Amino acid sequence: ALMITDECINCDVCEPECPNDAITMGLTIYEIDPNKCTECVGHYDVPQCRQVCPVDCIPLHPEHVETHDQLMTKYRALTGKE
Ligand code: SF4
Ligand code: SF4
Secondary structure, three states: OEOOOOOOOOOOOOHHHOOOOOEEEOOOOEEEOOOOOOOOOOOOOOOHHHHHOOOOOOOEOOOOOOOHHHHHHHHHHHHOOO
């Protein structure tokens, strides 16, 4: 999963781009639910939030490092698709 750092400027552009609805407004900045973020695996070739973020504040979550297979399994569980 990816994460949003405190460099986030709350520009709102990433939230509608997430195919898993993993991005929501938190207490002060936007947050990514690591249980819903597949790094866009299953949907797109590259993480859509990272593509649009103007301040490049969406790195890999160090406590949620996953393999492509694990991300694909999460995608299937979230979407019910094969
Ligand atoms: Fe959503 Fe994809 Fe960003 Fe994860 S990488 S938060 S799935 S847009
Ligand atoms: Fe924050 Fe980047 Fe999302 Fe804008 S695109 S709300 S700066 S994480």
